[in-house]
Amino acid sequence: MxxxxxxxxxxxxxxxxxxxxxxxxxxxxxxxxxxxxxxxxxxxxxxxxxxxxxxxxxxxxxxxxxxxxxxxxxxxxxxxxxxxxxxxxxxxxxxxxxxxxxxxxxxxxxxxxxxxxxxxxxxDARKLIQFIRFQETADGIWFAPVSPRYNVLSLIVPHFRSRYAGQPWIIYDTNRNCGLYYDTRTVAEVTFPQEEFSRLKSGIVDEDRLSDDEAFFQQLWKAYFKSITIKERINLKLQRQQMPRRYWKYLTEMQ
Known part of the structure; x- marks a missing residue:
């Protein structure tokens, strides 16, 4: 051999x-x-x-x-x-x-x-684009934790650079403890120290680190999601086919 x-x-x-x-x-x-x-x-x-x-x-x-x-x-x-x-x-x-x-x-x-x-x-990359949810932090950066099955962050960057060209964002892979930071000009790789990462992995950013409006908009989004739900037409099997359960962890409306 x-x-x-x-x-x-x-x-x-x-x-x-x-x-x-x-x-x-x-x-x-x-x-x-x-x-x-x-x-x-x-x-x-x-x-x-x-x-x-x-x-x-x-x-x-x-x-x-x-x-x-x-x-x-x-x-x-x-x-x-x-x-x-x-x-x-x-x-x-x-x-x-x-x-x-x-x-x-x-x-x-x-x-x-x-x-x-x-x-x-x-x-996996296409699903990630659909199911990413950003949270606005106090310093004006939009943060989105994700846990893709494969290492696909590099594949989704072109979409988000085009879609959110004018705002800084971080998309962070919690499976691999690494992410990509866009400062409205360039994209750079970032990592968080272990003590920070253990909190970020939950997907919930501390309230004191969120912007003043973020918690309010999250509540609005949850209320909208609830209001458009027709209880008589709930089909959990179909929902899981269209929105696989493994993506739910970081979806605001599923919290």
Whole structure:
């Protein structure tokens, strides 16, 4: 068994592809530095992340696969599933080795799995856009906690930069303790210290940190949601299909 170890970054994975072709050593397993190693290993290599080499691999892929397939590949990376590294390695290798690439070969198990995961990641991002609820803080920043299944914040940023271009906001992933802050010009990654994060994970911002109007508008929204409900037509099964329960935690109207 040949095992590659890398730094668990996308550039690191592309560096693994470069290393494999350079050394003519193709891994049976690709692991991060923190993954448990199998008991029996014939050869093990730690692959350093080198941006220039990863760029060369990506440029080579751009010549072999469409923009749509490139986006699928990136979406699969954002899934963070345990199988991701080896799945993407096999997919990239098959496209490099095949004269015309294999992105449309749906008889290939890896192509089907890439498509399946990419669709699920895309669906998670679209649901997140629908169900985000912002809270205005005392310092004028609009804050929204979220808990997506996949690491999709980067996929939803273009929508919110366009939709809320004139106001600063933070969308915070409570599953991964990281978020994105938009200051009306640029987007930057932010994290909160552990003592702050434990409170934020509940999704409830302390009242003294909310703007003067926020609590009032939350009550208005809840009242509106209640007033449009027709009790005789309540269909909880359909509601859960359209608004999956795992998104309810941070919905103002469901508190």
């Amino acid at each position: 040949i095992v590659f170890t890398y730094d668990n970054t996308f550039d690191g994975l592309l560096s693994c592809v470069f290393f494999a072709y350079e050394q003519r050593k193709f891994p049976d397993l690709i692991l991060s530095e923190f993954d448990q190693k199998p008991l029996f290993i014939d050869e093990q290599y730690y692959v350093d992340t080198e941006k220039e080499k990863s760029k060369r691999v990506w440029k080579g892929l751009e010549k072999k696969i469409s923009k749509f397939a490139q986006n699928m590949l990136l979406s699969v990376w954002l899934s963070e599933l345990p199988e991701t590294a080896m799945l993407l390695f096999r997919y990239i290798r098959k496209n490099i080795d095949h004269p015309q690439g294999i992105e449309m070969n749906f008889g290939d198990d890896d192509v089907l799995r890439i498509k399946d995961i990419a669709q699920k990641v895309g669906a």
